Every structure is written in C-alpha cells, then in structure tokens.
Amino acid sequence: MVLRKLQHGIKNVSNNAMYKPPQWGVAVTDEAAKEIHKCVAKHPRETASVNDNLRRVFEQLRSGKRLASFKFGFFRSEGDGLYRIGQTGVPGARETRLYIFPDEASSTVFVLGMGDKDMQQRDIKHAKEMIRDIRGNK
Amino acid sequence: MNTKRYDTVDALVLDAAGKEAVDAMNQHAEETRVIHALVSIRNDKGRSQRQQAKEMGYSPSKLCRIEAGRDADLTLGEIEAYARALGLSVHLSFDDASLPAAAQIKRHVFLIKERLDGLAELAAKQNDDSKLVKKIHEFYGEVLINFAMRFGDSYQKIPPVITVGAEPAKPATPAPYAEKRLAAATR
Structure with missing residues (x-):
C-alpha cells in the first residue's frame, strides 16, 4: 500500500526534482591569477573575504539560480556583463574588489581582475575589454 | 588572453595563491556562517536589502553593516529580528562534535x-x-x-571493500520445498 502510494508520488514528481543545473566552471586569466597572488600577500584578510564571496556566488550558480535573482550586498553589476564582488566580515578593511564575467553561454565564471578602490575605473575599463574579447572569440 | 579553467573556486585559489589562501578563505567562511545563512534565505525569498531593512524597521545602512559584518558582532536580537522579518522562527541546537x-x-x-x-x-x-x-x-x-x-x-565516494584470501562462500542449503522444485526443473 505504501509502495503504491509512493509510486503515485514519484510518477507525478515535478520537473524540479530531476532538474540538473548546468555544470558551471570558473576560469581565471593569467593576469588576474597574478593579481590574486599579489593581493593575498598585501591584503590577506580582504582577499580571503572576496574569494569566499566568489565561492558563494559560484555555488548559487551551480545550484541552478539565475544571476538576475542575486541580491547580495557584496555583488554589484558594473554593466556589459561585468560584476564586482566586494569583501564582507573584515572590519577596517581596505576596499578590495574582484571583477568577474559570469558567462551563461559557456557556464563559466571568468575571473578578470582584482584591485582596490583607487584603481577601480582602470580595472573596470580593462575588464570590459576582456569581456569583449571573450564574446568575440565565440 | 590565456585562461585556465577549474571546477571549483578552491582549486583556482589553491593554484593562484597556495594552501594558506584557501585556509584563509575557509576561515572567513567560518566567521560569517550565520550571516551568510540569513542572507542566503533572504536572497532565496527574492527580497532586496532595502525591503528587508524596512521589514525589520532598520535603516538600509544599518542592515548593510550587519550583512557586511562578522558573526561575532551579531546579537541574538538581531538574528531573531532578521529571521522574524523573513517569516522564520529561530531554533537553537547544540551539536556534540565528539559524537561520531x-x-x-x-x-x-x-x-x-x-x-x-x-x-x-x-x-x-x-x-x-x-x-x-x-x-x-x-x-x-x-x-x-x-x-x-x-x-x-x-x-559512490566510499572505497570498495576488497577481501583478500577469503574462502569462497558455500552455497546455502536450499529449503526442502526449494529442493523439490530444483529437482523438478532439472529433470
């Protein structure tokens, strides 16, 4: 009796149960990898924080959530597909930003650079050029 | 532009900056676990920071400071207010880490x-x-x-059990009824 009832439940199971979200990966440019390495040495607490926040964004994407639904305070759009991840949980921190391009077409989060508030405009301009390159190579 | 792809952020950080950087990242996760859990629920419910602040009767900047802070700076009152504003109740449980x-x-x-x-x-x-x-x-x-x-x-992640030098299992003695059926089948 129990098995029959469960079979009814399983037959009518919603699509969500079998839904497999896309397998997102994370990619880093050579330049960004060097910047992360440098930032870890200069600002270890801030870098640990932005790296952890990157991991949180990545886990959300991996669980099938869409970018448009993200309402995290540390996650901001800079336009043209570029997003900025800031730090949290670091009192008296020096503002550190990680720039990413979550590309839904390839299910890849491209990590494009890391920097501080002073270099923000330069970093954003450079990151957007890289996004154009990535899109142009498809 | 050269890029290198990884399956996880941990693998990327390990490669770019070493094990200490991964440990520091995990340390940060540990220090902000409760805040992140609350923010994730707020996010799942599609509520913005501004809406959450309004529900709590907080200014947006106060809520921003809480969400950008550490668990150690949170008060139980703030946790309860945050949860209540999301329609959640708070239950405290204590895990005994010494338990297997x-x-x-x-x-x-x-x-x-x-x-x-x-x-x-x-x-x-x-x-x-x-x-x-x-x-x-x-x-x-x-x-x-x-x-x-x-x-x-x-x-799947458990390694298989490999037994070396074990005696082969003896076939089970069939029940009398089964013996009769077997005899009938092999006639």
Whole structure:
C-alpha cells in the first residue's frame, strides 16, 4: 500500500526534482591569477573575504539560480556583463574588489581582475575589454 | 588572453595563491556562517536589502553593516529580528562534535522524519483540499528521489571493500520445498 502510494508520488514528481543545473566552471586569466597572488600577500584578510564571496556566488550558480535573482550586498553589476564582488566580515578593511564575467553561454565564471578602490575605473575599463574579447572569440 | 579553467573556486585559489589562501578563505567562511545563512534565505525569498531593512524597521545602512559584518558582532536580537522579518522562527541546537558522524547523521534523519510526520498530519487533516494532498504526495516522491540521488552520490565516494584470501562462500542449503522444485526443473 505504501509502495503504491509512493509510486503515485514519484510518477507525478515535478520537473524540479530531476532538474540538473548546468555544470558551471570558473576560469581565471593569467593576469588576474597574478593579481590574486599579489593581493593575498598585501591584503590577506580582504582577499580571503572576496574569494569566499566568489565561492558563494559560484555555488548559487551551480545550484541552478539565475544571476538576475542575486541580491547580495557584496555583488554589484558594473554593466556589459561585468560584476564586482566586494569583501564582507573584515572590519577596517581596505576596499578590495574582484571583477568577474559570469558567462551563461559557456557556464563559466571568468575571473578578470582584482584591485582596490583607487584603481577601480582602470580595472573596470580593462575588464570590459576582456569581456569583449571573450564574446568575440565565440 | 590565456585562461585556465577549474571546477571549483578552491582549486583556482589553491593554484593562484597556495594552501594558506584557501585556509584563509575557509576561515572567513567560518566567521560569517550565520550571516551568510540569513542572507542566503533572504536572497532565496527574492527580497532586496532595502525591503528587508524596512521589514525589520532598520535603516538600509544599518542592515548593510550587519550583512557586511562578522558573526561575532551579531546579537541574538538581531538574528531573531532578521529571521522574524523573513517569516522564520529561530531554533537553537547544540551539536556534540565528539559524537561520531554516524550518530550525527541518525539525529538528522530523526529530525527529517519529524518534519515529514508533520506534513503527513497536515495532509490527514484536509477534508476538501485534494489538490494539497496531491501536492504532498508529489513532494514525498521528490524527497525520496532527491535523497536517493544524494545518498547514491555519497555512497559512490566510499572505497570498495576488497577481501583478500577469503574462502569462497558455500552455497546455502536450499529449503526442502526449494529442493523439490530444483529437482523438478532439472529433470
């Protein structure tokens, strides 16, 4: 009796149960990898924080959530597909930003650079050029 | 532009900056676990920071400071206010880390059964709402499938048991009835 009832439940199971979200990966440019390495040495607490926040964004994407639904305070759009991840949980921190391009077409989060508030405009301009390159190579 | 792809952020950070950087990242996660859990629920419910602040009766900047802070700076009152504004209740439980993993898993299984029993009671109370009962049936099916998938996924990670030099298992002595059927089948 129990098995029959469960079979009814399983037959009518919603699509969500079998839904497999896309397998997102994370990619880093050579330049960004060097910047992360440098930032870890200069600002270890801030870098640990932005790296952890990157991991949180990545886990959300991996669980099938869409970018448009993200309402995290540390996650901001800079336009043209570029997003900025800031730090949290670091009192008296020096503002550190990680720039990413979550590309839904390839299910890849491209990590494009890391920097501080002073270099923000330069970093954003450079990151957007890289996004154009990535899109142009498809 | 050269890029290198990884399956996880941990692998990327390890490669770019070494094990210490990964440890520091995990340390940060540990220090902001409660805040992140609350923010994730707010996010899942599609609520913005501004809306959450309004529900709590806080200024947006105060809420921003809380969400950008550390667990150690949170008060129990702030946790309760945040949870209440999301329609959640707060339950405190204390995990005994000295308990073996199996005992901890059993505890969680019993908790899940309690919740499922609550859902079954809700279904039993429905007189006219067969739609709700149907949805609960479907949900039970989903729980079973999702659990089975995750159980299987985890089980795959256990190394196989390899026994060296064991005696081959002796065939079981068939029951008398089975013996007769076997004899009939092989005639």
